[in-house]
Amino acid sequence: MTIEKSSPNSFEQVRAEQLEYNAKRERGYRERALKIYPWICGRCTREFDRKNLSELTVHHVDHNHDNNPNDGSNWELLCIYCHDEEHTKFENLVRYGSTKDTKVKPATHNPFADLKAKMDVKN
Ligand SMILES: [Zn+2]
Ligand SMILES: [Zn+2]
DSSP: OOOOOSSOOOHHHHHHHHHHHHHHHHHHHHHHHHHHSOSBOTTTOOBOOTTTGGGEEEEETTSOTTOOOTTOTTEEEEEHHHHHHHHHHHHHHHHHSOOOGGGOOOOSSOTTHHHHHHHHHHO
């Protein structure tokens, strides 16, 4: 470790490297997932083609983006809307220990209040 770069590892550089790593990692598992699975949302069964493929996202079943087994068992293709909903459910599970709406107490501050209201309208 004697080689010194002209620019030290500043916060910005570390951050940029992290973002690049994330982007590369995402391109990697996304491509693999899109090869294995049909381009259909696993929740609403909306179908995708090359034109709108950017709205089809790769969800990690265990929410660990570093867990990318080759058989695709930790991936689920979801449209951006269903993906959002999936993460809201997970947030509620972490926060309240349940995905059931009845368990959710009225919170003084709820960052998902808007989303919740929209979901209720849909149901
Ligand atoms: Zn969907
Ligand atoms: Zn996800």
